[in-house]
Amino acid sequence: xxxxxxxxxVGGFAHVNPVPAASRIDRFVFSGAITGRDPRxxxxxxxxxxxxANMFGHVREIVEAAGGSTDDIVKMTVWLRDxxxxxxxxxxxxxxxxxxxxxxxxxxxxxxxxxxxLVQCDFIAVLEDSPRPR
Numbered sequence: 001x002x003x004x005x006x007x008x009x010v011g012g013f014a015h016v017n018p019v020p021a022a023s024r025i026d027r028f029v030f031s032g033a034i035t036g037r038d039p040r041x042x043x044x045x046x047x048x049x050x051x052x053a054n055m056f057g058h059v060r061e062i063v064e065a066a067g068g069s070t071d072d073i074v075k076m077t078v079w080l081r082d083x084x085x086x087x088x089x090x091x092x093x094x095x096x097x098x099x100x101x102x103x104x105x106x107x108x109x110x111x112x113x114x115x116x117x118l119v120q121c122d123f124i125a126v127l128e129d130s131p132r133p134r
Contacts, residue, residue: 006024008021013102027069027128028127030130032123035055036052038050048086052092052119055121059073068125077106077108080111
């Protein structure tokens with residue numbers, strides 16, 4: 001049995017629950033929740049800047065594992081513990097998407113997290129080509 005849907009897994013990022021980092025169907029990639037956990041130590045950095053840097057690194061790794069690039073991301077939703085604290089988020093945002101005329105849509109929301117999480121995101125990407133059948 002073949003399926004159009006393909007789970008996307010990456011080495012430095014995994015969910016605690018049995019959920020892939022993302023799912024791809026045809027040209028579309030939808031991520032699960034992406035946090036800023038350190039990919040090597042699995043520890044959560046204490047500061048928002050460290051968590052944002054790791055989170056954006058995970059975003060890049062996940063979209064590339066799905067067969068795309070950050071240029072294929074069309075929408076990101078970001079949840080922040082403190083919605084007013086966007087400097088670290090915007091620093092990573094403009095580093096990943098430097099062209100103001102070619103940035104994905106973004107929605108930032110306030111959230112209450114367990115533990116030391118200060119930020120998390122998810123994304124939607126539309127890739128140029130469909131994956132080849134297996």
